[in-house]
Amino acid sequence: MVWFRRDLRTSDHPAILAAAERSPRALGLFVLDDRLLKPSGQPRIDFLHRCLHALTDELGGRLMVVHGDPVQTVPRIAREIGAGSVHISADYAPYGRRRDEAVEEALGDVELVRSGSPYAVAPGRVLKGDGTPFKVFTPFRNAWLDHGWRGPADTDASTVDWMKPERTDEIPAVKENLPDALKLWEKFRDERLPDYDKTRNRPDLDATSRMSAFLRWGVLHPRTLLRECDGTYRNELAWREFYADVLWHKPETARQNLDRKFDRMEHDDDLELFEAWKQGRTGYPIVDAGMRQLLEEGFMHNRVRMIVASFLVKDLHLPWWWGARHFMEHLIDGDLASNQHNWQWVAGSGTDAAPFFRVFNPMTQAKKFDPDGAYVRRYAPDSPDITPIVDHAVERLVALDRYQAIKS
Ligand SMILES: Cc1cc2nc3c(=O)[nH]c(=O)nc-3n(C[C@H](O)[C@H](O)[C@H](O)COP(=O)(O)OP(=O)(O)OC[C@H]3O[C@@H](n4cnc5c(N)ncnc54)[C@H](O)[C@@H]3O)c2cc1C
Numbered sequence: 001m002v003w004f005r006r007d008l009r010t011s012d013h014p015a016i017l018a019a020a021e022r023s024p025r026a027l028g029l030f031v032l033d034d035r036l037l038k039p040s041g042q043p044r045i046d047f048l049h050r051c052l053h054a055l056t057d058e059l060g061g062r063l064m065v066v067h068g069d070p071v072q073t074v075p076r077i078a079r080e081i082g083a084g085s086v087h088i089s090a091d092y093a094p095y096g097r098r099r100d101e102a103v104e105e106a107l108g109d110v111e112l113v114r115s116g117s118p119y120a121v122a123p124g125r126v127l128k129g130d131g132t133p134f135k136v137f138t139p140f141r142n143a144w145l146d147h148g149w150r151g152p153a154d155t156d157a158s159t160v161d162w163m164k165p166e167r168t169d170e171i172p173a174v175k176e177n178l179p180d181a182l183k184l185w186e187k188f189r190d191e192r193l194p195d196y197d198k199t200r201n202r203p204d205l206d207a208t209s210r211m212s213a214f215l216r217w218g219v220l221h222p223r224t225l226l227r228e229c230d231g232t233y234r235n236e237l238a239w240r241e242f243y244a245d246v247l248w249h250k251p252e253t254a255r256q257n258l259d260r261k262f263d264r265m266e267h268d269d270d271l272e273l274f275e276a277w278k279q280g281r282t283g284y285p286i287v288d289a290g291m292r293q294l295l296e297e298g299f300m301h302n303r304v305r306m307i308v309a310s311f312l313v314k315d316l317h318l319p320w321w322w323g324a325r326h327f328m329e330h331l332i333d334g335d336l337a338s339n340q341h342n343w344q345w346v347a348g349s350g351t352d353a354a355p356f357f358r359v360f361n362p363m364t365q366a367k368k369f370d371p372d373g374a375y376v377r378r379y380a381p382d383s384p385d386i387t388p389i390v391d392h393a394v395e396r397l398v399a400l401d402r403y404q405a406i407k408s
Pocket residue numbers: 200208209210211212213215216236237239240243300301302303305306309327331333334335336338339340342343346
């Protein structure tokens with residue numbers, strides 16, 4: 001049996017290859033798990049459904065989809081079909097690790113075989129010379145490049161003969177089919193990658209790859225992109241690997257400050273300000289445009305993610321994990337490692353964090369990165385008429401005072 005989770009593809013799929021080595025026939029299974037669905041907003045769930053429809057098509061209509069708790073569901077189905085082994089791509093995030101250990105135990109004699117991961121290099125592999133994990137990005141990236149990664153696994157939908165499931169839950173209908181991720185990548189590679197270095201910070205231009213959601217759900221493996229890029233783009237993929245590595249070593253940092261002196265940071269708790277931020281009604285146009293893009297599309301440009309995160313933490317003085325939770329609900333690329341650690345980077349409490357005195361100014365950021373105001377006009381044309389909910393110049397000083405207080 002091949003149990004799909006965040007590896008919703010058949011090409012370059014080591015777990016399918018491992019299953020094929022044991023048996024020519026296999027059942028493909030996906031479990032709709034409430035633990036993951038409940039905190040997810042509609043755009044995120046829709047995207048998952050689109051991925052599942054696409055995977056079902058790849059498997060000739062033979063994907064079994066079951067709603068339930070994997071710890072009961074996976075062993076039950078494995079028993080029903082008499083599976084000799086269950087094959088997965090390893091999960092490295094805290095919940096996934098716990099779930100897989102519980103499933104492994106419940107499977108008893110049926111082996112749970114982990115092959116491959118959602119990363120070029122599995123989290124935990126790249127270590128410093130003294131065997132300890134990296135805490136800073138650049139040396140991690142250099143060691144990660146030196147380590148290198150395996151070539152793609154030679155698989156496609158026909159690598160195993162997919163069993164027809166006896167029953168399956170319906171995948172809810174979707175308005176649009178999933179686009180061909182590989183074609184989108186190739187278009188980006190040919191047309192935009194050459195200028196990526198210069199244009200990637202501009203939310204008003206369609207200049208980034210929009211690969212994050214495909215990577216999140218494993219529609220593409222990062223290896224596929226890494227063999228065709230270098231420089232800045234490769235560096236960005238290395239950030240994704242770095243944060244997965246950090247979370248693997250310190251799973252508690254999904255909820256806790258990596259730098260524990262930030263536990264002493266004074267926060268406010270004004271729910272009205274929080275609501276204005278969530279709805280994109282702060283009166284700071286670039287912030288409002290970003291927050292509304294998130295609600296409308298389940299996506300936000302990276303530069304704007306940094307601006308709105310800084311605004312929440314340093315202008316509204318709200319805890320970073322409030323913002324992180326809202327992002328995880330709405331982002332279709334929402335990924336615990338990348339999300340929590342980018343938030344911690346902005347808040348100053350994470351690895352390699354931005355220095356505490358760097359407070360993004362939403363006006364100058366907008367001038368620099370959305371120079372003609374096209375991004376704001378697209379998502380929040382009315383925002384310039386909203387009275388700002390706080391005064392940036394005042395709140396910046398409050399933030400600096402609070403950071404100063406915990407510095408030593
Ligand atoms: C507060 C905050 C929260 C974020 N939350 C997430 C998240 O939940 N999931 C997520 O995938 N990314 C997250 N990011 C990182 C980044 O914003 C997105 O990966 C990027 O905007 C996705 O768009 P793209 O694919 O067009 O990016 P591109 O610019 O084309 O980058 C290519 C790929 O590199 C990786 N990447 C780029 N920047 C980063 C980064 N800073 N950290 C980690 N990986 C990166 C992504 O996989 C991305 O698809 C967050 C950033 C911030 C500041």
